[in-house]
Amino acid sequence: MSDAPADRADDDTAAENVERETLFERYTTRALVAGVTVVAVVALLLAGLAFPDSLAGTLADVLTSRNTLAATLRLSVPIAFAALGGIFAEKSGVINIGLEGFLIISAFGAIYVADITGGVWIGFAGGVVASTLLAALFAVVTIGFRADQIIAGLAVWLIALGLAPFASQVIYGSPNTPTVATSPSITVPVLADLPFFGALFSASPSVYMLFAAVAGSWYVFERTAFGRWIRASGENPKALDTAGVSVTRVRYAAVLISGVLAGMGGAALSLDLGQFTGNGPTMVNGKGFIAIVAYLFGNYNPVGAFLSTMLFAGLDAVQTVLQLQGIGIPRQLIRITPFVVVIVVLALVGRTRLPEAAGDHYETED
Amino acid sequence: MSAADRARDALSRLARASATERILISTAALVLSVLIGAVLVLVAGRMTTCTAGEAVYYFGTGFCYDPVVVFDRLFLGALGDPLSGSWSPNGQFAVTLRETTLLIFTGLSVALAFRAGIFNIGTQGQMVVGALATALGVLWASSLVSGVLGTVVLIPFGLLVGAVFGGLYGAVPGLLKAYADANEVITTIMLNFIATGVALYLVSGVFKDPESAANQTVPLPEFAQFPALFFGARQDFSIVALAFGLLAVGALYYVLEHTAFGYDVRTSGVQPEAAEYGGVDAKRTVVASLTLSGALGGIAGAMYVMMVLGTFQTGIPAYGFDGITVSILAGNNPLGVGVAALLFGVLKSGTTVVQFATDVPPQLVGVLRGLIILFVAMPEFFRLLARGLPGAGSRPEAVATDGGVPGERGGEADE
Numbered sequence: 185m186s187d188a189p190a191d192r193a194d195d196d197t198a199a200e201n202v203e204r205e206t207l208f209e210r211y212t213t214r215a216l217v218a219g220v221t222v223v224a225v226v227a228l229l230l231a232g233l234a235f236p237d238s239l240a241g242t243l244a245d246v247l248t249s250r251n252t253l254a255a256t257l258r259l260s261v262p263i264a265f266a267a268l269g270g271i272f273a274e275k276s277g278v279i280n281i282g283l284e285g286f287l288i289i290s291a292f293g294a295i296y297v298a299d300i301t302g303g304v305w306i307g308f309a310g311g312v313v314a315s316t317l318l319a320a321l322f323a324v325v326t327i328g329f330r331a332d333q334i335i336a337g338l339a340v341w342l343i344a345l346g347l348a349p350f351a352s353q354v355i356y357g358s359p360n361t362p363t364v365a366t367s368p369s370i371t372v373p374v375l376a377d378l379p380f381f382g383a384l385f386s387a388s389p390s391v392y393m394l395f396a397a398v399a400g401s402w403y404v405f406e407r408t409a410f411g412r413w414i415r416a417s418g419e420n421p422k423a424l425d426t427a428g429v430s431v432t433r434v435r436y437a438a439v440l441i442s443g444v445l446a447g448m449g450g451a452a453l454s455l456d457l458g459q460f461t462g463n464g465p466t467m468v469n470g471k472g473f474i475a476i477v478a479y480l481f482g483n484y485n486p487v488g489a490f491l492s493t494m495l496f497a498g499l500d501a502v503q504t505v506l507q508l509q510g511i512g513i514p515r516q517l518i519r520i521t522p523f524v525v526v527i528v529v530l531a532l533v534g535r536t537r538l539p540e541a542a543g544d545h546y547e548t549e550d
Numbered sequence: 551m552s553a554a555d556r557a558r559d560a561l562s563r564l565a566r567a568s569a570t571e572r573i574l575i576s577t578a579a580l581v582l583s584v585l586i587g588a589v590l591v592l593v594a595g596r597m598t599t600c601t602a603g604e605a606v607y608y609f610g611t612g613f614c615y616d617p618v619v620v621f622d623r624l625f626l627g628a629l630g631d632p633l634s635g636s637w638s639p640n641g642q643f644a645v646t647l648r649e650t651t652l653l654i655f656t657g658l659s660v661a662l663a664f665r666a667g668i669f670n671i672g673t674q675g676q677m678v679v680g681a682l683a684t685a686l687g688v689l690w691a692s693s694l695v696s697g698v699l700g701t702v703v704l705i706p707f708g709l710l711v712g713a714v715f716g717g718l719y720g721a722v723p724g725l726l727k728a729y730a731d732a733n734e735v736i737t738t739i740m741l742n743f744i745a746t747g748v749a750l751y752l753v754s755g756v757f758k759d760p761e762s763a764a765n766q767t768v769p770l771p772e773f774a775q776f777p778a779l780f781f782g783a784r785q786d787f788s789i790v791a792l793a794f795g796l797l798a799v800g801a802l803y804y805v806l807e808h809t810a811f812g813y814d815v816r817t818s819g820v821q822p823e824a825a826e827y828g829g830v831d832a833k834r835t836v837v838a839s840l841t842l843s844g845a846l847g848g849i850a851g852a853m854y855v856m857m858v859l860g861t862f863q864t865g866i867p868a869y870g871f872d873g874i875t876v877s878i879l880a881g882n883n884p885l886g887v888g889v890a891a892l893l894f895g896v897l898k899s900g901t902t903v904v905q906f907a908t909d910v911p912p913q914l915v916g917v918l919r920g921l922i923i924l925f926v927a928m929p930e931f932f933r934l935l936a937r938g939l940p941g942a943g944s945r946p947e948a949v950a951t952d953g954g955v956p957g958e959r960g961g962e963a964d965e
Contacts, residue, residue: 281735325924325927325928325931329928329930329931329934330928330930331924331927331928331930331931332927334669334735335878335923335926335927336924336927336928338671338874338923339920339921339923339924339927340920340924341920342871342875342916342919342920342923343917343920343921343924344920345916345920346913346914346915346916346917346918346919346920347913347916347917347920349911349913349916350590350594350911350913350914350916350917351594351597353911353913354594354597354598354911355597355598359913464865469743470739470740470743473736473739473740476736477736480733514751514755516747516748516750516751516754517747517748517751519747520743520744520747520748523740523741523743523744523747524740524744526736526740527726527732527737527740527741527744530726530730530732530733530736530737531726531730531732532730
């Protein structure tokens, strides 16, 4: 992982009303985290090269394995899609804690529709629709009825957490659905045979869709008028209103987009496995919350959010491999590493600069 | 007028203006959630299959589940069927009171943090930590004392252990928020996952009961558990624990309303800036209120171990998340928590009755929990409804859904 997210992430907010000093501080903590990651990985690889039989050797093998990259990409998909969705909502001024709920409802919706229609892609669309409907409810409640965004987000999460297993129980008699067919992975000839990076060219279609979504989101924010409206709606809604653009409509659009994107992530999550599991925290298991940290760490930049997602997902991929290899550390403890890392990262990054008007309702004056 | 006076003024005005309205909104939210739940039961009843004889008919259409039966079982069943004439304190009613007792503590935990303007989503994790610590601490201490003396000594000891460890676990997000500016919503949710993971590791390894197939600690001796006075032992309810819960309701109310610390907490929740001008140490208040909130969650865990299970087992039910609902339903008022806990205790206990009596999945209550929170969060919706009704006056001032949304997030509390 390079320190590119640190550079990029700070570019777009640098100009705005951030004091120079705090900008500098934030730049250094991000650069520090990224730098330490790079140094640790390089050191580990060198140590592994020198002592192939030690623990470092095992770790280096795992890190350079093509399977690890493939697993990282697969695990990134739901988190990164949700993070992109979160960026849209929060940049427009609506804090979206309900991403976890969007992922849960779309993961179930996708399997259900795929099961009754027999089409994987129809199922995918079904998952996206389910999540978008929930997003519409969230939008009406927070924008239309001015509910507290955090509490409404919690409610959306808890509703999905109850509704998906409830529906599964009603329809299939168990919180877990039966399995459906999965879509085959797409392989680019020649390139897929590369050593390590080959994993980039032999992956599930959802991985390619994620690449497109990251690039698309970046383009929307950096190059289009709509992207500027979203930013203005979160930073200075009054100015946007004065310019003749409806803040309410921009926010509705942004929250709906966040539902579509998170829905793609949730649908990809369950369809890649061909099953929805709804026991306990369901198969989504906190991915929506990790997504929030990913975009905070990526400083609301789609590319930054994607790279920090890769960091979290990479950890998850490595811990899965380590569990299988059965090295000294117990399985249950390795499993919580991503959560611990999230807290450490959050503590290091500290206060991320929320969009100025995030969390506030905007009253049109007319 | 000093900033502190102004803050106090805003606070008392808010409390007066909204007390009645909040009760109305909470009641309306509950009724509306039950209605939507009924529709959901009907829809679910269309999506599943059953024989014609089992189906019920409404509006000329057959449904597999009958919402009237579901909610009859949910509410009357939970109260032990008071209308049937064969009511006894040893039935489902005791289970309802047991759930109420636990929900009082998790509800108070969430409410206290909310009042300080902090979203403690981590009560669940704090409860797990408190429960595990109590199970291990009391198990160790039970070899030192026994008999009636054992009960008298061990129960307060167990509650103390739960409170201390839950409190310490609550202090972690507090310190992270105060000194590293880390958002407590995220950290507390992450700490929930970590608590569950570490507890699973410990209980499936070093502290595992060798004689049990489940991941649990060695069961506590009978004298180290809450005595089942007046009520049957099978329902795992103790009136002593409930009394303790009611005491906690009163104590927290007193602390919040009549002590200097409570004043700091409330002003930080309503107007953090004004509180700081008025001399409140914001960082200390954050850490202190999250620690105390964690301690209450830890006590819930201790109660669960010493009253319900008699051991620590992985997979503690989601009392912490239900605590969020209880607190929001109660407008984060400790006295309200007592009432909301009973209401939600009925829902939780009724779930098992519904499961016995019908085929409706128990996850229904999870959906209701989310719906209730959603509706309580949108008072504007009910104001619009009320305005539509004849003879209802409109209320111009906006009221926050809880006692203290931090000003930076949504400052409508003080407008």
